[in-house]
Every structure is written in C-alpha cells, then in structure tokens.
Amino acid sequence: MNKLYGKSGLLVDAFQKTVDGRQTGLYTLTNENGCELAVTNYGAKIVSLMVPDRDGTLVDVVLGHNTIDEYLTSEEAYFGAICGRTANRIAKGRFTLEGKEYQLAVNNGPNSLHGGIKGFNAVVWEVKKMTDQSIELFYLSPDGEEGFPGNLAVTLTYTLTDDNALDIHYKATTDKTTILNLTNHSYFNLSGQGDPSISDHWLVINAESYLPTDNTAIPYGEPAPVKGTPFDFTVPHTIGERIDDDFEQLHFGKGYDHTFILDKKSMDEYVYAGYCLSPKTGVKMEIYTTEPGMQVYTGNWMTGNFAGKHGKRYPARSAVCFETQHFPDSINKPEYPSVILRPDETFASRTTYRFLNEDSK
Secondary structure, three states: OOOEEHHHOEEHHHHOEEEOOEEEOEEEEEOOOOOEEEEEOEOOEEEEEEEEOOOOOEEEOEOOOOOHHHHHHOOOOOOOOEEOOEOOEEHHHEEEEOOEEEEOOOOEOOEEEOOOOOOHHHOEOEEEEEOOOEEEEEEEEOOOHHHOOOOEEEEEEEEEOOOOEEEEEEEEEEOOOEEOEOEEOOOEOOOOOOOOOOOOOEEEEOOOEEOOEOOOOOEOOOOEEOOOOOOOOOOOEEOOOOOOOOOHHHHHHOOOEEEEEOOOOOOOOOEEEEEEEOOOOOEEEEEEEOOOEEEEEOOOOOOOOOEOHHHOEOOOOOOEEEEEEOOOOHHHOOOOOOOEEOOOOOEEEEEEEEEEEOOOO
C-alpha cells in the first residue's frame, strides 16, 4: 500500500525512482505550527508548501506534480526548481570570460535560459543532511557541463522556521572562474494551488526601478523608473489591475516577466523585497533577500493542458513567481552586479518567504 505523504496527500512511492543512476525521493519538513514543506531532490524542487489561511486551515500555496514521472515530462520544467548555473537569460547564449568566448545552448528563442538544456532543475541532488525542519542538498556541476567552465560545488539548504518562513541559503565554490546566478522558481498561488487566477492577489515590491527588455526578454541595459507605469508596485495594487494595459513591456511577455531592482543600500544587504496577499485565504507572503533583483513572472505562458497535483489544472496566470536573483544577461552588461565567481571566492545568498495572514500584525 502506498504511503501518503503528510498533509499534502502525495504518495511517497510516486517520487522514488532512479534517474541518471541516482535515487530520487520526497522529503518532509514540519515546523512547530504544523506547516509542512515537501521537497524532491530531483531539481531540488519544492513540491508542496502547506501554510495556514486566516482560519488556520492549511493551504498548499505552490503548484506542482503528483509523481516524479510527471516532473520528468512536464511542460513546466521549472516548477519549484533551483535554476542554474545561470538563472534567467543570456543573450544568444554567448559570453566572454577571461578572454575566452563561450557558446551555451540556445533554448529560449534566440537566448539561453535557466542554465541550458539540462540545468540544475533537471539533475538529481545529493541529500547531505536532514532534520525535522531543514534539508541540505548538494550538487557538483562538472567542468564543461552545459558549456560552463569550472567544477562548481553548490550547497543548498531549505529551512522551515517556527515563524512560518521558508528560508533558502545558497553557497557555491569553483575551481575555475565561472558565472553563477541561482534562484528558486516556485510558482505561487496564495489562494491555493489549482485556484484559476492570481489576478486578485495584492502585490507590493520594494523597487523604484525595473529592467525593460526587448521582445526576447533581454534587458536593454538601462533601468527605468516604475513611477507612472504598470510596474509601480511601491504601493499596493492587484496583479491583474494593469496587466493588460496597452504598454509595450507587457505586450512582449503577455504580462509581467521582468526584473525589479530592489532598493538596497549595499550589494549584500538582506532586505525586504515586498509582499503578496490573497484576499480569498488571507495568506500573506513577505519576501526578503540578499539578491539585487527579483524577477516577477505571472505565469503568462502556462496552458492548463495538463493536470497538476490532485487533478488541478494550471491555466495562464494561475501562479506568480518571485525569482530573487542577479540581473538577466549580466555577464554581457558590465554595469550590472557581477555574476562572476572565482576560485578564491565563495558565493553566498539568502532568500526568505515568510507566511502570515491578513489578521497578523
């Protein structure tokens, strides 16, 4: 008999498989309040995240799949995943590092996206340590993998804290100069996975500027002020309020799919990035990060063609992603914060998603 997985109703056996010679599984974290996080080591993916609504009922606020086989064949390859070596896009998949030119796989229009054909979202990570409330995952990306230089050692830690926060710590080292931009790509719906729209979610972003892009989602370079545009979330607006405005940047991506430049005093400062709130459940998610930017993607290209967890379908704009990261195409834009990692350096980054409800102060 298949064993049910905690409060999410998933089946443990459905996540046990040998992929690329490595064993996959499903791992549970629980805090003192009964919140629950489910993670699979395939792609270091967050499979479910159960948090309380305004009535204390647990709600699963991330989209995902019921089985490892569904993840292996999903048209949404990044559900809950860690993206790397370089999250987001590199123009034409090309860059020059220490005088050498590199050509990566082109897998998103004319550009390279989220690490290439088989990025960190599609490899099996090693489970190094686990407690009731944290899991440490490790991946060694060999020199030349997906065209990137250097043996890159990445340690990722998910922690479910007792103040109902998902805390994500990244650490990485390399033996050869390389480029690195890591993020988590969870698809959130704070009304509960399977709810058809995030258009009613209230959103605040601590950013006075964003990066306009060309029609292939590569930033021009210069930031633009959000003031007076549909990108101004310095005060609360619903996501759907202006998403269909006649505004070129929204036309390019069929909605929001842009990097917001977070207001920070220093590069490594851990700052409040903003919040998102569902009026249906009262679930409020606050976001904190050390990263300089946050890509906000409103699930514009989702199709609803397949059933996700528990038979729920995911149509366009039924989720929103908050990908804390460095800027797209940074390696080709020296004015951007650097994504270069050298052998004598350690990359370290932290992002936190903290869950409250609208009655919390």
